[in-house]
Amino acid sequence: MAQKRSIPYSMFDRESYGLAAKNAKILERVYHKGHAQGWDGKEVLSSLIAEHGTPTMNETQKQALGRVFSIILWGELAAWRISAELADEIEPLEPKMAATSQAFDESRHFYVMHDYLEALGVRPNAIHWGARRLLEKVMNADHLAKKLLGMQLMVEPVALTLFHIVKGLNVEPVLTHLLPYYERDESRHVALGVQYLPAMMSKMSVTERLSLFAFQFELLSYEIATNFWLMRDLSVLGVDPRALIEVGKAKQIKAMEAVLESLDVTASYPTVILDRYADAVTELTLPASSNAGNLWNRLKSVTDIIRHGRPSAVDHELVPTITDEMTPLATGDRMRRAA
Numbered sequence: 001m002a003q004k005r006s007i008p009y010s011m012f013d014r015e016s017y018g019l020a021a022k023n024a025k026i027l028e029r030v031y032h033k034g035h036a037q038g039w040d041g042k043e044v045l046s047s048l049i050a051e052h053g054t055p056t057m058n059e060t061q062k063q064a065l066g067r068v069f070s071i072i073l074w075g076e077l078a079a080w081r082i083s084a085e086l087a088d089e090i091e092p093l094e095p096k097m098a099a100t101s102q103a104f105d106e107s108r109h110f111y112v113m114h115d116y117l118e119a120l121g122v123r124p125n126a127i128h129w130g131a132r133r134l135l136e137k138v139m140n141a142d143h144l145a146k147k148l149l150g151m152q153l154m155v156e157p158v159a160l161t162l163f164h165i166v167k168g169l170n171v172e173p174v175l176t177h178l179l180p181y182y183e184r185d186e187s188r189h190v191a192l193g194v195q196y197l198p199a200m201m202s203k204m205s206v207t208e209r210l211s212l213f214a215f216q217f218e219l220l221s222y223e224i225a226t227n228f229w230l231m232r233d234l235s236v237l238g239v240d241p242r243a244l245i246e247v248g249k250a251k252q253i254k255a256m257e258a259v260l261e262s263l264d265v266t267a268s269y270p271t272v273i274l275d276r277y278a279d280a281v282t283e284l285t286l287p288a289s290s291n292a293g294n295l296w297n298r299l300k301s302v303t304d305i306i307r308h309g310r311p312s313a314v315d316h317e318l319v320p321t322i323t324d325e326m327t328p329l330a331t332g333d334r335m336r337r338a339a
Helices: 021-036 041-052 059-089 093-120 129-139 144-169 173-202 206-229 231-236 241-262 269-285 295-308 331-338
Strands: none
Touching: 021 093, 021 173, 041 093, 041 173, 059 093, 059 129, 059 144, 059 173, 059 231, 093 173, 129 144, 129 206, 144 173, 144 206, 144 241, 173 241, 206 231, 206 241, 206 269, 231 241, 241 269, 269 295
């Protein structure tokens, strides 16, 4: 039997949900920016193909890109489902609006990526077990906070990292000019997690918070396993697998720091533990070149990282800066130019 629904008359009472007024305003702007920065996926892809020609690569590169971006494709489907569920189940007005806007974006990302891979001549297949477990864990999480953290603060930052690196390498011109549209949308999606997760966590028990923390560890493990499995494909495309995981981790840590700051949590141990765990597992699976051939040196480095940590190798902004010139076919950009 379907769950009985009722009208949420309290949806305008932000304080009862722990949602600060400033966070609510930001989430409201996310919704309206989604309209202003919208784009027609069919038009953008066909225009880029008309300008740069049908996507083509040598067979080795094409298969590598197909395996990497098949994960992106199915990730967009997972994000579509999760954001639609969040839009349905979140009750406060502003985050509900932001999640609704994201569901529309993710549906566009999914069909456009499918059409791009089809134009390239790649058929999306089943993905690596680590990526599948990661997405299914988030989709089937037992708490909305886990879905919000998993998608907005774990998966989206890694996707943004991959988009940024692949765009810079210019492995295929249609994809290079398509990715800024994705990046600008995904940047808005991260805001939903950063701005609303603190409100959800403020209403959680200590046990629920610990479960959320453990859930984050599990997702991080699946991400590193997936990155290790994709190592050869990433290298074929010119992407450094170690750099990908380190930049993605740096973005995730920044997102968590923003969440903890909103909760007035001054202790740094949650992010320190995550940081050291990620660095240790990365060193074990994707060691620095100096330790690549020596297991003893690798284990020594892992032990040192766990005990003392290590200076961050990267310091990247959480979301990229995408200018209007990078997305000339977006609705709002066109209107501004016309004005």
